[in-house]
Amino acid sequence: MELSIIIVNYKSKSKLENCLESIVKQDFNKIGYEIIVIENNSGDDLSDLRNKYPNIKIIFSKRNLGMGGGNNLGINIAQGTYILVLNPDTVITKNAIEILLTYLSNNPQVGLVGPKLLYPDGTLQLSCSRFPKFFIPILRRTFLGEYFKNIRDSFTMSNFDHKSIQAVDWLMGSCLMFKKSQIDNADKVFLPHFDERYFMYFEDTDLGRTFNSRGFKVIYNPLAVVIHDHARESAKHPWYIAIFKDKITWVHISSWLKYFIKWGFKIPHKIK
Numbered sequence: 001m002e003l004s005i006i007i008v009n010y011k012s013k014s015k016l017e018n019c020l021e022s023i024v025k026q027d028f029n030k031i032g033y034e035i036i037v038i039e040n041n042s043g044d045d046l047s048d049l050r051n052k053y054p055n056i057k058i059i060f061s062k063r064n065l066g067m068g069g070g071n072n073l074g075i076n077i078a079q080g081t082y083i084l085v086l087n088p089d090t091v092i093t094k095n096a097i098e099i100l101l102t103y104l105s106n107n108p109q110v111g112l113v114g115p116k117l118l119y120p121d122g123t124l125q126l127s128c129s130r131f132p133k134f135f136i137p138i139l140r141r142t143f144l145g146e147y148f149k150n151i152r153d154s155f156t157m158s159n160f161d162h163k164s165i166q167a168v169d170w171l172m173g174s175c176l177m178f179k180k181s182q183i184d185n186a187d188k189v190f191l192p193h194f195d196e197r198y199f200m201y202f203e204d205t206d207l208g209r210t211f212n213s214r215g216f217k218v219i220y221n222p223l224a225v226v227i228h229d230h231a232r233e234s235a236k237h238p239w240y241i242a243i244f245k246d247k248i249t250w251v252h253i254s255s256w257l258k259y260f261i262k263w264g265f266k267i268p269h270k271i272k
Contacts, residue, residue, distance in 0.1 A: 003033040003101060004080030004180070008070035009088050010042040013049075015229060016088035020053055023092055031101065036074040040064050067173065068194030068203040075193060078180060083192070087174040089229040096224040100177045103165075103221055111192070111216025112178045112208065114171035115224035116162060125228055126156045127172040128220040131209065131267050137256050167217045169270060170208025175226045178211075185215030195262075200248070202255040209263055217271050 005023060009016050016037070023035060035056040039046055041064045050058055061073060071085050082101060086092075096115055104113050117125040136155050153159060157168070184190045192210070194203045208218045 001032045001034060001079045001081070003031055003082045003084060003097070004074070004078035005033060005035045005084045005086060005097075006038065006071055006074035006078065007035070007086045007088050008038045008040050008067060008074070009044060009046070010040045010064065010070075011044060012042075012088040013044045013046065016044075016046075017049060017052075019086060019088050019090050019092070020049065020056065022090075023097075024053065026092060026097055027095070029098060031098065032080075034079060036078060038065075038070045038074050040066075040070045066196065066199035066203075068198055069196045072193050072196060075180070081180060083178055083180050085173065085176045087228065090174055091227040091229075093225045093227065096226055099224040100221060103219070103223075104177055104179065107217075107219070109217055110219050111182060111190075111211040111214065112171065112176060113219045113221050114176050115226045116220075116222035117172065117174065117226055117228045117230075120227055120229050124162055125172075125230060126158060126162075127174070127228075128157055128160070128162075128166075128168040129170055129172075129205075130155050130157065131169045132205065132259075133267065134260055134265055137252070162220075163222055165219060165221050165223070167270060168208075168220045169212070170205045170218060171220060172228075173204030173207070174228050174230065176204070176207070182214075182216070190214050190216075197258050197262075198255045199251060200255065201252045202259045206259060206262070209268070212268055212271060215271065 007016065007019060037046065037056055037058045039058060039060045041061050046058055059073060061070065065073060075083055082104065084097065100113050100115060104110055114127065117127040119125050132155060178192050182190045195206050198206060211218055
């Protein structure tokens with residue numbers, strides 16, 4: 001089997017159905033694929049989706065493993081040579097999966113590839129970024145960002161035209177494709193997984209950093225387009241309210257600290 005598509009569901013049933021519908025409408029040009037849905041102990045009843053899409057595999061986790069852990073559960077049972085990680089709030093446009101798969105299979109030096117993301121209204125979603133410096137989350141969430149716009153916007157690559165295929169540091173984890181097993185620059189077998197120390201947030205940044213450390217490129221490929229109905233859950237309230245009211249904000253802060261404890265403060269060179 002060539003491709004395993006993994007979707008982690010958490011209280012997103014209606015969006016999940018839209019995502020599945022967009023996948024089955026794709027012309028895979030005889031590509032053998034499977035769809036694995038991880039129901040991450042959210043309580044959603046997916047029995048009708050199983051009836052509607054009898055070929056999908058639905059795995060029920062006994063506990064909420066977080067985004068990384070849920071995806072790892074799917075990766076571990078995947079039969080495909082290539083893995084496509086999708087959020088349930090995505091809709092795949094025509095040929096997007098085939099474009100990513102063809103690019104990845106034709107470029108062995110590339111470890112991870114992702115598409116252009118658009119909001120449902122068709123506007124661009126900033127989905128490729130540079131590795132963060134320690135203070136970047138502060139600039140993004142507080143008034144200080146207005147005084148350091150160049151640094152903030154450099155991190156989000158706002159100045160990039162987003163129309164060109166380009167090597168980047170990391171990609172938003174809503175749509176990522178990689179090979180299940182690879183040989184890195186040290187001739188060692190590399191089995192990409194998400195670091196489960198991050199329950200939520202920074203798991204995609206960490207994955208990009210891991211590929212970088214193994215000598216693989218991370219590529220933004222805008223020829224493939226995916227619609228992402230994204231809401232920044234940890235940014236619902238101003239920072240001075242969120243730190244008191246939002247549990248998810250503290251999850252984000254925790255992941256931020258774990259990332260820098262793991263990788264340190266030095267920004268690595270991007271692989272060319």
